[in-house]
Amino acid sequence: MNVxxxxxxxxxxxxxxxxxxxxxxxxLAQGHxxxxxDLYAMNWKATLDGADRLDRDPAxxxxxxxxxxxxxxxxxxxxxxxxxxxKLRWADAVLFQFPLWWFSMPAIMKGWFExxxxxxxxxxxxxxxxxxxxxxxxxxxxxxxxxMLVVTTGGWDSHYxxxxxxxxxxxxxxxxxxxxxxxxGFEVLPPFAIHRTSRVDDARYTETTAAxxxxxxxxxxxxxxxxxxxxxxxxxxxxxxxREDLAPGVTGFTAHTV
Ligand code: FAD
Numbered sequence: 609m610n611v612x613x614x615x616x617x618x619x620x621x622x623x624x625x626x627x628x629x630x631x632x633x634x635x636l637a638q639g640h641x642x643x644x645x646d647l648y649a650m651n652w653k654a655t656l657d658g659a660d661r662l663d664r665d666p667a668x669x670x671x672x673x674x675x676x677x678x679x680x681x682x683x684x685x686x687x688x689x690x691x692x693x694x695k696l697r698w699a700d701a702v703l704f705q706f707p708l709w710w711f712s713m714p715a716i717m718k719g720w721f722e723x724x725x726x727x728x729x730x731x732x733x734x735x736x737x738x739x740x741x742x743x744x745x746x747x748x749x750x751x752x753x754x755x756m757l758v759v760t761t762g763g764w765d766s767h768y769x770x771x772x773x774x775x776x777x778x779x780x781x782x783x784x785x786x787x788x789x790x791x792x793g794f795e796v797l798p799p800f801a802i803h804r805t806s807r808v809d810d811a812r813y814t815e816t817t818a819a820x821x822x823x824x825x826x827x828x829x830x831x832x833x834x835x836x837x838x839x840x841x842x843x844x845x846x847x848x849x850x851r852e853d854l855a856p857g858v859t860g861f862t863a864h865t866v
Contacts (some may be wrong), residue, residue: 611639612699616706616717618648621701630817652718660686677727692724701827705758730792738846744791744839751793758800765803795832817839834866
């Protein structure tokens with residue numbers, strides 16, 4: 609199988625750097641092909657702007673969506689965007705690895721999503737009408753592929769539990785896992801999270817790599833998070849609200865898992 613690791617940490621000698629190197633070696637040893645997009649090492653351009661469309665008239669008003677659609681359809685995207693889209697087409701599974709910074713991914717990785725998920729690739733796919741609201745949330749260009757987050761946090765496990773002060777980790781990651789991964793079609797596996805990173809010593813590092821190795825071995829067999837599919841009949845179209853007879857009384861993120 610082909611595995612892409614999209615990785616964001618500025619320091620190769622970090623915990624994240626060591627875990628990324630471990631994952632690469634482990635996957636290669638199992639016979640998989642691996643590519644890594646090491647965003648800091650690539651000096652990845654994090655900001656979406658007019659330079660992303662190579663044939664843009666600089667005097668014209670920049671439209672983030674329409675310029676993206678034009679560039680994607682006409683082959684005039686910036687080469688770094690096209691290269692990442694090609695890696696996604698190649699991959700059977702994608703790992704996104706990062707330290708939790710201010711309750712989300714580092715800005716450089718957010719910019720990877722903003723730029724690589726072009727109009728016609730990451731969104732704006734399929735029929736958009738009063739009957740059908742596009743191929744998304746379970747359908748889309750990345751359908752059939754699997755994705756998993758590998759996240760490190762400074763906070764403790766308890767800080768991210770159901771009543772922990774930081775909020776439940778699954779809630780914090782919902783915009784990424786549901787909004788950025790499930791949206792274009794990925795099947796999203798439960799995240800691999802390492803909390804309280806300041807307390808990682810050699811013994812805990814060994815335990816962590818053993819657990820990560822098991823998760824990597826299960827990339828193809830683990831059950832994904834059971835997000836509801838938009839076009840499964842669970843949602844009213846075009847309101848896109850969950851049918852009232854499903855999960856009655858349940859609101860918020862949890863309503864969108866079966
Ligand atoms: P490192 O600092 O590189 O390492 C952590 C520990 O692992 C160290 O003790 C180190 O000795 C050990 N280690 C590293 N490599 C190895 C190895 N090969 N073998 C054995 N031990 C090793 N945390 C939150 O919980 N929520 C937040 O919202 C949040 N926001 C942040 C925002 C910013 C801007 C920053 C800088 C930090 C934030 N943090 C937050 C903390 C952050 O999530 C952690 O600092 C980060 O996850 C640690 O990962 P690292 O790879 O940088 O670890």
